[in-house]
Amino acid sequence: MGFKAWLVELSMQKPKQVFIGILLLVVLAAIQIPSIKVDTDPENMLPHDQADRVFHDEMKKQFSLYDMIVIGVVNTEHPEGVYNPKTLADLHQLSEAIQVMDGVIRQDLMALNTVDNISQSTEQPGTIRFEWMMKSAPETQVQAAQIKAAVERLPLLHNTLVSGDGQAAGIYVPIVAKAESYRLSNEIQQVIDQLKQNSPDSGNEFYMAGLPVAEDTFGVEMFIQMAISAPLAGLMIFVLMWVFFRSMLLITAPMLVAMGAVIITMGLLIGQGYTVHIMSSMIPIFLMPIAVVDSVHILSEFSDRYKPGEDPKQALKEVVGHLFTPMLYTSITSAVGFASLAFTPIPPVQIFGLHVAFGILLAFALTIVLVPAYIVSLSEKRLSALKDHSLETNDDGKLGRLLAGIGRFSVAKSKGLVVLFIVVSAISVYGVTTIQINDNPVRWFKEDHRLRVADKVMNTHFSGTYDAFLVLEQTQQEALKSDLKLTLEKLAPGNQQLVELWTTHQDLPLNEMLQKLAFALDDLAYDDADQEQLWLGMLDEVERAQSDSKYFLSPEGLSYLNGLEQYLNGSDLVGKSNSLVTLLKTVYRELQGGDAAQYRLPVTSDAAAQTILSFQSSHRPDDLWHMVTPDYRSTALWLQLKSGDNQDMSRVIALVDQYVQDNPLPEGVELNWAGLTYINVVWQEQMVSGMLNSLISAFFMVLLMMLILFRSIKIGLLAMLPLSVTILFIYGLIGFVGKDYDMPIAVLSALTLGLSVDFAIHFLERCRAIYRKTGSWPATVEEVYQGPARAISRNAVVVAVGFTPLLFAPLVPYITVGFFLAMIMAVSAVVTVVLLPAVINGISNKQALFSVNNDQKEKENA
Structure with missing residues (x-):
């Protein structure tokens, strides 16, 4: 049988x-x-050990980057758009409510009431003043106009936090995990519904966008x-x-x-x-x-x-x-x-x-x-x-x-x-x-879905709600270590203390190694009076190496970064890019008197470092570390894209590849991509x-x-x-x-x-x-x-x-x-x-x- x-x-x-x-x-x-x-989560379409995903996750940790829900308030009825007391009051109230919600990274939330107005100090020329852009909601149209003037002077905020046409303002809500976005979007919607109920004739329309909320x-x-x-x-x-x-x-x-x-x-x-x-x-x-x-x-x-x-x-x-x-x-x-x-x-x-x-x-x-x-x-x-x-x-x-x-x-x-x-x-x-390969999680919804509508409206007004990050890294740590070792050995050939000191610290990351060497040499100069000058000379070389290692404070590194950013901003494919050079040029302009002609990069590494030091007195000093690592060897350009389609992201990648082909990366510098829009591609x-x-x-x-x-x-x-x-x-x-x-x-x-x-x-x-x-x-x-x-x-x-x-x-x-x-x-x-x-x-x-x-x-x- x-x-x-x-x-x-x-x-x-x-x-x-x-x-x-x-x-x-x-x-x-x-x-x-x-x-x-x-x-x-579409990220999990890739294995956890896939190279691009590993790099993306590392960059999120390295630059403290979080998935974001983007909320927009649009007012097309008021002559001044969102720059009117009622709209700004609603925006302020909404932002305050969101900050106390579980799952929100409060210190990184971006809204008009949580960012700084950077201006020249009237009391001490040559210094700058940081004050809240909108500490409290304006009560008069004159106060609202002052906020408008301040925003339009700040390239970091213009067309990112408030649209260029003045009809839309945004709140960027960083969240602890993408899986929290649906719950948070519902909580935020409840606040919005209450605002609309309280002011039905305000002319304000609220929208929510962003890949995390769409995917969840x-x-x-x-x-x-x-x-x-x-x-x-x-x-x-x-x-x-x-x-x-x-x-x-x-x-x-x-x-x-x-x-x-x-x-x-x-x-x-x-x-x-x-x-x-x-x-x-x-x-x-x-x-x-x-x-x-x-x-x-x-x-x-x-x-x-x-x-x-x-x-x-x-x-x-x-x-x-x-x-x-x-x-x-x-x-x-x-x-x-x-x-x-x-x-x-x-x-x-x-x-x-x-x-x-x-x-x-x-x-x-x-x-x-x-x-x-x-x-x-x-x-x-x-x-x-x-x-x-x-x-x-x-x-x-x-x-x-x-x-x-x-x-x-x-x-x-x-x-x-x-x-x-x-x-x-x-x-x-x-x-x-003729088939075209393309996808976009937002397009998984019908055209009349609230998220699809929000995506269209907000990307019409703003530079873009889709994020991609272009990461540049200076990777020649071993070469810098080798050069420093040769320099120190020339100062003290065969010195046993130097040999022991170098052997102890040589396997550490460059920045940490230089710090520990500097402390050790300073201690030796204090303890060994007979060879004080030798140790101080070595300390000078280590400090020089520390300065040289901060590549993205050097004129060469900043110049390349600036050229790349200007190139991207001149393309129709990129809504806007923000980076360390944008921050440096803004702060440097105010340090030099506030004239538009001074909106430029510092000419030396020391001037760049001094500009950074000035920014550190702001209310949000940690914003710097979203753009550059503390050792200044890695930097990230935040690209805002109006489309999350894979084809458009691929065109941006090709655009950058063409720039790098025409303008080769400086020696020892590597370029890589991160961000959800890139991972989808x-x-x-x-x-x-x-x-x-x-x-x-x-x-x-x-x-x-x-x-x-x-x-x-x-x-x-x-x-x-x-x-x-x-x-x-x-x-x-x-x-x-x-x-x-x-x-x-x-x-x-x-x-x-x-x-x-x-x-x-x-x-x-x-x-x-x-x-x-x-x-x-x-x-x-x-x-x-x-x-x-x-x-x-x-x-x-x-x-x-x-x-x-x-x-x-x-x-x-x-x-x-x-x-x-x-x-x-x-x-x-x-x-x-x-x-x-x-x-x-x-x-x-x-x-x-x-x-x-x-x-x-x-x-x-x-």
Whole structure:
């Protein structure tokens, strides 16, 4: 007894044990679900040890950078925009309320009431004064005008904290973790609602933007959507099967298989400790339609073969024996399509692909075990009722007549159809070449979503709400150490104390080493009067090295940084950049009298250091360390971008690359990128290349399986035809309609691969079996367009309709997946029932194609 026969026999002999066993598995999986952990952070698309992500995380720590929620208040009704007492009072009140919220980094919050006005001191010429820009809300329009004049003198704030048109002011809210952004945005919204209620006629409109709040909000709405879409998908399948079969008996078994597959798969994922990410949240709605297909095949054929009064077990053995191999291979090919996602370098996509693959194979196993157990547990009366809902005998219905007509048309016009599909494929290839790779988490929401609206409004007024950081580092620590060592050894050749001193400190980071050397040499000069001058001379050299090591206080380092910033600010791709040079030029201008002509960099390192020292007396001295490290060897340019699209960020990267090519980095200086907008580009590029590799590898794996299944190169290639045409058509359509190649589109490659070949397997397997029986191609076409073609069509509709609830989702990725999945099912079904017979009709030796000889034909007929 073969394995499949043993499995079916077991399920038929012990149906109760089968039900109990599956129920226990479902319960065990279900109790894992309450421990679900959610992760919607696109950063986690990259492994934790990925180089760009590691650098990004290090830079956040090094420069004390935090994810930010950006709040904007816009007033287009007042002649002075936001520069009026009421708007500034609301802004002040909102800022004060936000500062006391849990999860907000209060000391780094940027608003008009938390930043300094930098101006020249009127009491002591040559010194500057730092005072709060808006310590309290202005009471008169004159006071508001004074704030406007002060802001417009400060390049750090102009068009960042208040828009250039004066109609919008911002609050930049740094938060302890991205996962806090949704909660904080709701708390902030409550304050805003109260402000609007208190002053309904103020003309103020409030908006919230920023990648952190968009990503966290998407996570919350995603799970709300899945909680709605998954049950709706089940309901849609239930209703559709009722329309098709008009029998609760035919509906119950597939629905049990689908629910069992979904619950066990999700329970496995959660029980293993994996977080549910954007992709894995879609597992239920992917599995639900796919899981019912094999059950429908078995029940349909069983209802056709079974005759009331006969032993149902015998009919089941025949049905399962006939369908087991094509169902196994369709399940394996679908699973391979999803499992191919394991070849991508994106961990959440790997987890998604492998678990959907597991769910598909699980659905097959449940179908083979649960459906026979379900059937034999039915009473004879209920079994007889199945005959009234046979799918195979109703050839006079609209679908039967339509399919019969398609079969005759496909054969009669085979040459024209082949040419037509070749032309469509060629046009699709062109469409594929026009696809643009792009993504932006804010665009995951519909255009009328409050976050999408806020993004548009605020990026119209401000320099940009998307952040990227350009980090320059002077890395020649060892060279500086070596030069200093040679200098000191020249002053005291062979001095044992110097050798011991150097050996003790040489492995420390440069800045720390120089500090400790300076302290030690100062102590030696004090303790060793005989060699005081020697030690003091060495101390001078160490202090000189300390000064030289502060590269981004040197004229060379600041000049390069200044040139790069001016270049970026002159580009339409960058809204604005802020950096150490902006701060230095602003403070230096006030130290030199406040005239606009003095807005320039200090000419020496000492002057730059003195300018920095002056800034340290401000209310926010730590703002300096967001721009440069305390050793002045690393500096960060904060770029504000009006768009978070990957394409726009990539253009900015190319812009910087061009500048560096034309103006090579100073010796020993390295340039790298950080920031969420940049990280999104990195994972998107890795996903695209990974998806392409997985698609190619899975394509050849499926081809190999087709050759093994049919034991024929020709039929194996024929089975790949619907898959190939569907892939080309779907991605060509994506190119022609201008849909960006983003995360959900990338995942569709696995779906196309897995689902498109299923129909071809069933179609060709039945064609081969029928031709071997009849020996006639016209008779084969006539018979195959009765039961098999109708089953394929109905299964295509069931799967496609199962995804339709996604079309009504408020989140764009779900709409995209729902629409294109329906297209995949429609195209693959049409190609299968229209193109395959047309191609086969053009093959002259059909007996060789289907491997038929007279002896075999007589044996099969007998």
